[in-house]
Amino acid sequence: MKKSYVYILKCSDNTYYTGVTSNLNNRVNKHQSGFYKNSYTHQRRPVELVFYAEFTDITIAIEKEKQLKKWSKAKKEALINNEYDSLINLAKKKFKK
Numbered sequence: 001m002k003k004s005y006v007y008i009l010k011c012s013d014n015t016y017y018t019g020v021t022s023n024l025n026n027r028v029n030k031h032q033s034g035f036y037k038n039s040y041t042h043q044r045r046p047v048e049l050v051f052y053a054e055f056t057d058i059t060i061a062i063e064k065e066k067q068l069k070k071w072s073k074a075k076k077e078a079l080i081n082n083e084y085d086s087l088i089n090l091a092k093k094k095f096k097k
Contacts, residue, residue: 004061006068008051008076011044016076020065024052051080 005024009017009031017040021027028049031041041047055061068076075090 001056002058004055004058006053006055006061006065007049008068008080009041009047010050010080011041011047013044015044016050016073017041017044017047018065018068018076020058020061022058024049051076 002022004020004022005027006018006020007024007028009019009028011017017031019027028047030036031039031047032045034042034045036042053061053064055064068079071079072090075087078084078086078090
């Protein structure tokens with residue numbers, strides 16, 4: 001089975017970039033080197049890999065990437081810091097007026 005990875009990079013401006021790939025080391029190196037000239041990370045280098053999760057189904061990996069991209073910075077930091085109990089309290093809630 002081919003592995004896929006969802007990853008989070010911490011950028012030099014303290015923002016986070018979330019992506020998905022089938023070759024984690026290669027993708028991180030490309031972000032670091034500035035290979036992707038029009039990417040979010042290009043002007044925010046250096047970057048640091050702070051989280052990744054491995055999947056055997058690319059469809060699930062893409063689904064999780066989309067989910068993480070919607071998360072707040074605080075929620076991503078809880079995930080990065082293994083503070084799993086905090087995740088539910090950091091979920092964005094929408095209230096009707």
